[in-house]
Amino acid sequence: MAAVRLRRAFHYPEDSDGREELDEEEQHQLIQQLQTQNDTRNGQYNVVFSVIPLLTAVVFVIPVFSASPTERFFALLSIVSLATTAGIMRSSPLQRDRKGKKPISAQDERRAWIRPLVPANIVACAVLAVYCLSGRSSVARPMLYLMPAVMLATILLAREVMLSVDLAPLKDLQYEYKGA
Numbered sequence: 001m002a003a004v005r006l007r008r009a010f011h012y013p014e015d016s017d018g019r020e021e022l023d024e025e026e027q028h029q030l031i032q033q034l035q036t037q038n039d040t041r042n043g044q045y046n047v048v049f050s051v052i053p054l055l056t057a058v059v060f061v062i063p064v065f066s067a068s069p070t071e072r073f074f075a076l077l078s079i080v081s082l083a084t085t086a087g088i089m090r091s092s093p094l095q096r097d098r099k100g101k102k103p104i105s106a107q108d109e110r111r112a113w114i115r116p117l118v119p120a121n122i123v124a125c126a127v128l129a130v131y132c133l134s135g136r137s138s139v140a141r142p143m144l145y146l147m148p149a150v151m152l153a154t155i156l157l158a159r160e161v162m163l164s165v166d167l168a169p170l171k172d173l174q175y176e177y178k179g180a
Contacts, residue, residue: 031170042162049158050090053151057082059144074131074145081124081148084117089155118156125149 060082063075091114125148132145 031167034170035167038165038167042165045158045162046089046092049155050086053082053086053089053148053155056147056151059147070136074128077124078128078145078148081121081128082151084121084124085148085152085155088114088117088121088152089159092159121148121152125152 057079060075060078063071064079067075128145129149132142135142
């Protein structure tokens with residue numbers, strides 16, 4: 001029995017990179033830090049992407065006062081569409097509801113007006129695009145009437161990208177893989 005040796009498991013050299021696991025408190029702090037950074041960036045992007053459509057609407061102010069009645073109508077429609085796009089971005093929730101459950105709160109009730117505005121804005125953008133592509137516009141640059149559609153698509157895409165960051169899986173893993 002003197003010849004009994006204990007075996008050790010083989011480890012590759014790169015497995016020992018000196019990294020230690022995080023304990024519960026460190027995991028919690030890291031997740032909170034990531035959540036704070038995400039919320040801050042989302043808030044900044046929300047402001048920026050709310051202001052861009054409003055700045056774009058300035059282009060349509062001159063045709064409202066100096067063009068034919070048809071041009072006035074489409075310029076006003078463009079301004080309303082861009083203002084609606086800014087409102088959609090500004091009022092959209094910055095976090096998804098968890099597991100499809102929608103919490104009922106006063107803030108959610110205030111945001112309920114957003115849902116019908118998206119399809120209405122899409123219809124307005126389609127009308128503007130048809131008018132733009134019909135060639136009837138007397139504005140110097142008739143392609144400007146495509147701007148509301150471009151802004152709406154950009155805002156909807158930005159909103160989806162902002163909502164795609166979800167730290168919930170990290171919170172779920174937080175206590176499953178405890179450190180030393």
